[in-house]
Amino acid sequence: MSIDQLNERLIETLRKNGIExxxxxxxxxxxxxLEGKDIIVQSPTGTGKTLAYVLPLLQSVDSSVEVPQVMIMAPTRELVMQIFQVVQEYAKSMEIKVASIVGGADVKRQVEKLKGRPQIIVGSPGRIAQLIKMKKLKMHGVKKIVLDEVDELLKTDDQKEIPNIIKATMKDRQLLYFSATITPQAKTFAKNQNEQVEELVIEQSLEGNIVHGYIPCDDREQLEILRRIGSIPNMKALVFSNDPFKLEGYAAKLNFRGIRTAILHSKLGKMERSRVLSDLQSGKTTLLFTTDVAARGIDIENLPYAITLDVPEKVEQYTHRSGRVGRMGNKGTVVNLVNAREQKHLLSLKGTQKLNFEQLTVFGGDIVKGEQKTQPKESNKPKSKKISKK
Structure with missing residues:
Protein backbone atom coordinates (compact mmCIF):
# COMPACT_ATOMS: atom_id res chain seq x y z
CA MET A 1 0.00 0.00 0.00
CA SER A 2 1.39 3.40 -0.98
CA ILE A 3 1.18 6.52 1.13
CA ASP A 4 -0.42 8.12 -1.95
CA GLN A 5 -3.73 6.56 -0.90
CA LEU A 6 -3.94 8.95 2.06
CA ASN A 7 -5.31 12.47 2.19
CA GLU A 8 -3.00 14.89 0.32
CA ARG A 9 -2.36 16.98 3.43
CA LEU A 10 -1.32 13.88 5.40
CA ILE A 11 0.99 12.85 2.56
CA GLU A 12 2.62 16.28 2.60
CA THR A 13 3.26 16.06 6.36
CA LEU A 14 4.66 12.54 5.99
CA ARG A 15 7.08 13.67 3.30
CA LYS A 16 8.15 16.67 5.36
CA ASN A 17 9.13 14.12 8.02
CA GLY A 18 11.09 12.09 5.45
CA ILE A 19 8.54 9.25 5.23
CA GLU A 20 8.07 7.91 1.71
CA LEU A 34 -9.95 2.17 6.99
CA GLU A 35 -12.39 -0.71 6.42
CA GLY A 36 -13.78 -0.08 9.92
CA LYS A 37 -12.83 -3.47 11.39
CA ASP A 38 -11.79 -4.11 14.99
CA ILE A 39 -8.16 -5.27 15.18
CA ILE A 40 -5.62 -6.37 17.78
CA VAL A 41 -2.04 -5.72 16.65
CA GLN A 42 1.21 -7.04 18.11
CA SER A 43 4.31 -5.34 16.74
CA PRO A 44 7.73 -4.75 18.35
CA THR A 45 8.52 -1.38 19.88
CA GLY A 46 9.92 1.12 17.39
CA THR A 47 8.20 -0.27 14.28
CA GLY A 48 5.80 2.64 13.74
CA LYS A 49 2.68 1.46 15.59
CA THR A 50 1.53 4.98 16.50
CA LEU A 51 1.32 6.20 12.90
CA ALA A 52 -0.27 2.86 11.95
CA TYR A 53 -3.45 3.97 13.72
CA VAL A 54 -3.06 7.77 13.76
CA LEU A 55 -3.01 8.16 9.96
CA PRO A 56 -6.23 6.25 9.15
CA LEU A 57 -8.01 7.72 12.18
CA LEU A 58 -7.19 11.28 11.11
CA GLN A 59 -8.52 10.46 7.68
CA SER A 60 -11.80 9.30 9.24
CA VAL A 61 -12.42 12.45 11.32
CA ASP A 62 -15.03 14.92 10.05
CA SER A 63 -13.45 18.30 10.85
CA SER A 64 -16.82 20.06 10.49
CA VAL A 65 -18.29 18.10 13.42
CA GLU A 66 -17.02 19.61 16.67
CA VAL A 67 -17.43 16.69 19.08
CA PRO A 68 -14.93 14.01 20.18
CA GLN A 69 -14.80 11.36 17.45
CA VAL A 70 -11.61 9.46 18.35
CA MET A 71 -10.43 8.35 21.80
CA ILE A 72 -6.85 7.10 22.30
CA MET A 73 -5.90 5.63 25.71
CA ALA A 74 -2.44 4.75 27.01
CA PRO A 75 -1.16 3.48 30.40
CA THR A 76 1.36 6.22 31.29
CA ARG A 77 1.48 10.00 31.18
CA GLU A 78 4.72 9.76 29.19
CA LEU A 79 3.15 7.64 26.46
CA VAL A 80 0.00 9.78 26.38
CA MET A 81 2.08 12.89 25.72
CA GLN A 82 4.19 11.14 23.06
CA ILE A 83 1.06 10.02 21.22
CA PHE A 84 -0.51 13.46 21.64
CA GLN A 85 2.51 15.13 20.02
CA VAL A 86 2.36 12.78 17.02
CA VAL A 87 -1.40 13.27 16.58
CA GLN A 88 -1.11 17.03 16.94
CA GLU A 89 1.66 17.25 14.34
CA TYR A 90 -0.40 15.46 11.69
CA ALA A 91 -3.76 16.95 12.73
CA LYS A 92 -2.67 20.55 12.11
CA SER A 93 -2.79 20.19 8.34
CA MET A 94 -6.24 18.61 8.60
CA GLU A 95 -7.67 21.39 10.81
CA ILE A 96 -8.52 18.79 13.43
CA LYS A 97 -8.38 19.73 17.12
CA VAL A 98 -6.68 17.46 19.64
CA ALA A 99 -6.63 17.48 23.46
CA SER A 100 -4.60 15.53 26.04
CA ILE A 101 -6.36 14.37 29.22
CA VAL A 102 -4.18 12.84 31.96
CA GLY A 103 -4.38 12.16 35.67
CA GLY A 104 -2.37 14.39 37.98
CA ALA A 105 -3.16 17.53 35.96
CA ASP A 106 -5.61 20.21 37.04
CA VAL A 107 -9.18 19.01 36.30
CA LYS A 108 -10.51 22.53 35.73
CA ARG A 109 -7.91 23.19 33.05
CA GLN A 110 -8.84 19.98 31.31
CA VAL A 111 -12.52 20.90 31.39
CA GLU A 112 -11.49 24.14 29.68
CA LYS A 113 -9.70 22.10 27.02
CA LEU A 114 -12.94 20.23 26.31
CA LYS A 115 -14.72 23.55 25.79
CA GLY A 116 -12.44 23.96 22.78
CA ARG A 117 -14.40 21.08 21.16
CA PRO A 118 -11.53 18.69 20.34
CA GLN A 119 -12.28 15.93 17.84
CA ILE A 120 -9.51 13.64 19.08
CA ILE A 121 -8.74 12.99 22.74
CA VAL A 122 -5.56 11.26 23.95
CA GLY A 123 -5.59 10.36 27.61
CA SER A 124 -5.43 8.02 30.57
CA PRO A 125 -8.51 5.90 31.44
CA GLY A 126 -8.85 7.20 35.02
CA ARG A 127 -9.13 10.87 34.08
CA ILE A 128 -11.28 10.16 31.02
CA ALA A 129 -13.71 8.16 33.18
CA GLN A 130 -13.76 10.97 35.76
CA LEU A 131 -14.69 13.58 33.16
CA ILE A 132 -17.42 11.30 31.76
CA LYS A 133 -18.90 10.91 35.26
CA MET A 134 -18.74 14.69 35.71
CA LYS A 135 -20.70 14.94 32.43
CA LYS A 136 -18.00 17.17 31.01
CA LEU A 137 -16.97 14.67 28.33
CA LYS A 138 -19.68 13.49 25.94
CA MET A 139 -19.02 10.14 24.27
CA HIS A 140 -21.97 9.83 21.86
CA GLY A 141 -19.86 11.03 18.90
CA VAL A 142 -16.85 8.76 19.58
CA LYS A 143 -16.63 6.24 16.73
CA LYS A 144 -13.07 4.99 17.20
CA ILE A 145 -11.26 3.90 20.37
CA VAL A 146 -7.56 2.94 20.53
CA LEU A 147 -6.04 1.06 23.46
CA ASP A 148 -2.29 1.54 23.06
CA GLU A 149 -0.04 -0.80 25.09
CA VAL A 150 -3.25 -2.66 25.85
CA ASP A 151 -1.52 -5.34 27.94
CA GLU A 152 -0.25 -2.64 30.32
CA LEU A 153 -3.56 -0.75 30.30
CA LEU A 154 -5.25 -3.87 31.62
CA LYS A 155 -2.77 -4.00 34.53
CA THR A 156 -3.28 -0.41 35.72
CA ASP A 157 -5.38 0.64 38.70
CA ASP A 158 -7.83 2.17 36.20
CA GLN A 159 -8.43 -1.04 34.24
CA LYS A 160 -11.96 -1.35 35.61
CA GLU A 161 -12.84 1.98 33.97
CA ILE A 162 -11.99 0.83 30.43
CA PRO A 163 -15.17 -1.27 29.85
CA ASN A 164 -17.27 1.63 31.19
CA ILE A 165 -15.61 4.06 28.79
CA ILE A 166 -16.31 1.72 25.87
CA LYS A 167 -19.93 1.24 26.98
CA ALA A 168 -20.40 5.03 27.01
CA THR A 169 -20.04 5.02 23.19
CA MET A 170 -22.46 3.79 20.53
CA LYS A 171 -22.40 0.06 19.71
CA ASP A 172 -21.09 0.60 16.18
CA ARG A 173 -17.75 2.06 17.40
CA GLN A 174 -14.45 0.62 16.16
CA LEU A 175 -11.98 -0.79 18.70
CA LEU A 176 -8.23 -0.92 17.99
CA TYR A 177 -5.73 -2.65 20.29
CA PHE A 178 -1.95 -2.20 19.94
CA SER A 179 1.07 -3.42 21.89
CA ALA A 180 4.58 -4.80 21.52
CA THR A 181 3.29 -7.91 23.30
CA ILE A 182 -0.29 -9.16 23.39
CA THR A 183 -1.08 -11.17 26.52
CA PRO A 184 -3.87 -13.79 26.78
CA GLN A 185 -5.68 -11.33 29.06
CA ALA A 186 -5.62 -8.68 26.32
CA LYS A 187 -6.90 -11.15 23.71
CA THR A 188 -9.72 -12.24 26.00
CA PHE A 189 -10.69 -8.62 26.66
CA ALA A 190 -10.74 -7.82 22.92
CA LYS A 191 -12.84 -10.89 22.07
CA ASN A 192 -15.28 -10.07 24.87
CA GLN A 193 -15.94 -6.77 23.14
CA ASN A 194 -16.16 -8.30 19.65
CA GLU A 195 -15.70 -11.99 18.85
CA GLN A 196 -14.85 -11.07 15.24
CA VAL A 197 -11.81 -8.94 16.12
CA GLU A 198 -8.96 -9.53 13.65
CA GLU A 199 -5.47 -10.38 14.91
CA LEU A 200 -2.21 -9.23 13.35
CA VAL A 201 1.27 -10.20 14.55
CA ILE A 202 4.35 -8.48 13.11
CA GLU A 203 7.60 -10.38 13.77
CA GLN A 204 10.00 -7.63 12.91
CA SER A 205 12.92 -5.52 14.08
CA LEU A 206 13.96 -7.43 17.22
CA GLU A 207 16.90 -8.54 15.13
CA GLY A 208 17.15 -5.94 12.36
CA ASN A 209 19.72 -3.32 13.32
CA ILE A 210 19.90 -4.41 16.96
CA VAL A 211 22.85 -6.39 18.31
CA HIS A 212 21.71 -8.66 21.14
CA GLY A 213 24.70 -9.48 23.32
CA TYR A 214 25.87 -10.59 26.72
CA ILE A 215 28.90 -10.14 28.94
CA PRO A 216 29.55 -13.09 31.29
CA CYS A 217 30.37 -11.87 34.81
CA ASP A 218 29.78 -12.64 38.47
CA ASP A 219 27.33 -10.40 40.30
CA ARG A 220 30.19 -8.69 42.15
CA GLU A 221 31.78 -7.73 38.81
CA GLN A 222 28.74 -5.88 37.48
CA LEU A 223 29.61 -2.54 39.05
CA GLU A 224 33.13 -2.47 37.57
CA ILE A 225 31.82 -3.40 34.12
CA LEU A 226 29.24 -0.63 34.36
CA ARG A 227 32.00 1.80 35.30
CA ARG A 228 33.98 0.78 32.23
CA ILE A 229 30.89 1.08 30.02
CA GLY A 230 30.10 4.49 31.54
CA SER A 231 33.64 5.63 30.70
CA ILE A 232 33.19 5.00 26.96
CA PRO A 233 33.15 8.33 25.06
CA ASN A 234 29.65 9.58 24.14
CA MET A 235 28.03 6.68 25.99
CA LYS A 236 24.26 6.88 26.52
CA ALA A 237 22.40 3.91 27.96
CA LEU A 238 19.28 2.86 29.81
CA VAL A 239 20.20 0.38 32.56
CA PHE A 240 17.42 -2.01 33.61
CA SER A 241 16.93 -3.99 36.78
CA ASN A 242 13.99 -5.55 38.60
CA ASP A 243 15.54 -4.40 41.89
CA PRO A 244 15.12 -0.64 42.62
CA PHE A 245 17.55 -0.90 45.56
CA LYS A 246 20.28 -2.27 43.29
CA LEU A 247 19.70 0.64 40.90
CA GLU A 248 20.01 3.21 43.67
CA GLY A 249 23.15 1.60 45.09
CA TYR A 250 24.89 1.30 41.74
CA ALA A 251 23.94 4.83 40.68
CA ALA A 252 25.33 6.33 43.92
CA LYS A 253 28.61 4.38 43.70
CA LEU A 254 29.15 5.22 40.03
CA ASN A 255 28.41 8.90 40.59
CA PHE A 256 31.08 8.87 43.31
CA ARG A 257 33.50 7.37 40.78
CA GLY A 258 32.84 10.07 38.21
CA ILE A 259 30.22 8.40 36.01
CA ARG A 260 27.21 10.65 35.41
CA THR A 261 24.15 8.63 36.39
CA ALA A 262 20.50 9.26 37.24
CA ILE A 263 17.49 7.16 38.21
CA LEU A 264 14.14 7.12 36.41
CA HIS A 265 11.56 6.32 39.11
CA SER A 266 7.98 5.40 38.21
CA LYS A 267 6.74 7.99 40.72
CA LEU A 268 8.75 10.96 39.47
CA GLY A 269 6.73 14.11 38.82
CA LYS A 270 6.11 15.25 35.24
CA MET A 271 8.77 17.99 35.23
CA GLU A 272 11.43 15.88 36.95
CA ARG A 273 10.78 12.93 34.64
CA SER A 274 11.12 15.16 31.58
CA ARG A 275 14.38 16.61 32.93
CA VAL A 276 15.89 13.17 33.60
CA LEU A 277 15.07 11.97 30.08
CA SER A 278 16.30 15.22 28.54
CA ASP A 279 19.62 14.91 30.39
CA LEU A 280 20.18 11.46 28.89
CA GLN A 281 19.19 12.65 25.42
CA SER A 282 21.56 15.62 25.61
CA GLY A 283 24.47 13.62 27.07
CA LYS A 284 24.46 15.26 30.51
CA THR A 285 23.69 11.80 31.90
CA THR A 286 25.63 8.74 30.74
CA LEU A 287 23.74 5.90 32.45
CA LEU A 288 20.06 6.21 33.32
CA PHE A 289 18.95 3.47 35.71
CA THR A 290 15.33 2.36 35.49
CA THR A 291 12.80 -0.41 36.04
CA ASP A 292 10.50 -1.83 33.37
CA VAL A 293 7.50 0.02 34.79
CA ALA A 294 9.24 3.40 34.84
CA ALA A 295 10.62 2.99 31.30
CA ARG A 296 7.36 1.88 29.70
CA GLY A 297 6.43 4.07 26.75
CA ILE A 298 9.48 6.33 26.71
CA ASP A 299 11.06 7.17 23.37
CA ILE A 300 14.67 8.41 23.45
CA GLU A 301 15.83 9.35 19.97
CA ASN A 302 18.77 7.30 18.63
CA LEU A 303 19.51 5.63 21.98
CA PRO A 304 22.54 3.40 21.25
CA TYR A 305 22.52 1.07 24.27
CA ALA A 306 20.21 -0.75 26.67
CA ILE A 307 21.85 -2.69 29.50
CA THR A 308 20.21 -5.31 31.69
CA LEU A 309 21.48 -6.28 35.14
CA ASP A 310 19.13 -9.24 35.44
CA VAL A 311 17.67 -11.36 32.66
CA PRO A 312 13.88 -11.00 32.38
CA GLU A 313 11.87 -14.10 33.25
CA LYS A 314 9.55 -13.60 30.29
CA VAL A 315 10.50 -12.89 26.69
CA GLU A 316 7.84 -10.11 26.57
CA GLN A 317 9.81 -8.21 29.20
CA TYR A 318 12.98 -8.58 27.13
CA THR A 319 11.06 -7.32 24.08
CA HIS A 320 10.15 -4.09 25.84
CA ARG A 321 13.67 -3.52 27.13
CA SER A 322 15.32 -4.17 23.78
CA GLY A 323 12.70 -1.99 22.09
CA ARG A 324 14.24 1.13 23.64
CA VAL A 325 17.05 0.89 21.03
CA GLY A 326 16.96 0.32 17.26
CA ARG A 327 13.75 2.33 16.88
CA MET A 328 12.55 2.98 13.32
CA GLY A 329 15.55 1.26 11.78
CA ASN A 330 18.29 2.95 13.84
CA LYS A 331 21.18 0.86 15.14
CA GLY A 332 21.36 -0.23 18.77
CA THR A 333 22.90 -2.76 21.12
CA VAL A 334 21.39 -4.63 24.07
CA VAL A 335 24.02 -5.68 26.62
CA ASN A 336 23.01 -8.33 29.16
CA LEU A 337 25.33 -8.69 32.17
CA VAL A 338 24.87 -12.35 33.12
CA ASN A 339 26.21 -14.95 35.52
CA ALA A 340 26.41 -18.59 34.38
CA ARG A 341 22.82 -19.42 35.36
CA GLU A 342 21.40 -16.27 33.75
CA GLN A 343 23.43 -16.85 30.58
CA LYS A 344 21.74 -20.23 30.09
CA HIS A 345 18.30 -18.65 30.55
CA LEU A 346 19.11 -15.74 28.21
CA LEU A 347 20.20 -18.04 25.40
CA SER A 348 16.96 -19.99 25.75
CA LEU A 349 15.02 -16.87 24.75
CA LYS A 350 16.31 -17.00 21.20
CA GLY A 351 14.13 -19.99 20.41
CA THR A 352 11.04 -17.89 20.97
CA GLN A 353 12.13 -14.58 19.43
CA LYS A 354 14.58 -15.88 16.79
CA LEU A 355 17.39 -13.94 18.42
CA ASN A 356 21.08 -14.49 17.94
CA PHE A 357 22.95 -13.55 21.12
CA GLU A 358 26.63 -12.68 20.73
CA GLN A 359 29.27 -12.56 23.46
CA LEU A 360 30.58 -9.05 24.06
CA THR A 361 33.32 -7.43 26.10
CA VAL A 362 34.48 -3.91 27.00
CA PHE A 363 37.89 -3.35 25.45
CA GLY A 364 39.85 -0.40 24.13
CA GLY A 365 37.22 2.14 25.15
CA ASP A 366 34.35 0.40 23.35
CA ILE A 367 31.95 -2.54 23.51
CA VAL A 368 33.14 -5.15 21.04
CA LYS A 369 32.25 -8.69 20.03
CA GLY A 370 34.28 -11.52 21.51
CA GLU A 371 35.40 -12.98 24.81
CA GLN A 372 37.06 -11.06 27.64
CA LYS A 373 40.29 -9.53 26.42
CA THR A 374 43.34 -8.40 28.38
CA GLN A 375 46.27 -6.27 27.44
CA PRO A 376 49.29 -8.52 26.58
CA LYS A 377 51.97 -8.79 29.24
CA GLU A 378 55.63 -8.15 28.49
CA SER A 379 57.56 -11.36 27.81
CA ASN A 380 61.19 -12.35 27.32
CA LYS A 381 60.16 -14.68 24.54
CA PRO A 382 60.88 -13.55 20.97
CA LYS A 383 57.89 -11.76 19.48
CA SER A 384 56.07 -13.74 16.81
CA LYS A 385 55.99 -12.25 13.37
CA LYS A 386 52.76 -11.29 11.68
CA ILE A 387 51.87 -13.36 8.65
CA SER A 388 52.11 -11.24 5.54
CA LYS A 389 48.95 -11.10 3.44
CA LYS A 390 50.97 -10.28 0.32
Missing amino acids: KYTEVQEKTIPVI
Missing part, protein backbone atom coordinates in the same frame (compact mmCIF):
# COMPACT_ATOMS: atom_id res chain seq x y z
CA LYS A 21 6.82 4.40 2.43
CA TYR A 22 5.10 2.47 5.19
CA THR A 23 6.66 0.15 7.72
CA GLU A 24 5.28 -3.40 7.74
CA VAL A 25 2.83 -2.77 10.59
CA GLN A 26 1.52 0.36 8.86
CA GLU A 27 1.14 -1.36 5.50
CA LYS A 28 -0.84 -4.25 7.00
CA THR A 29 -2.87 -2.32 9.58
CA ILE A 30 -3.99 0.88 7.80
CA PRO A 31 -6.26 -0.84 5.22
CA VAL A 32 -8.00 -2.86 7.97
CA ILE A 33 -8.63 0.27 10.04
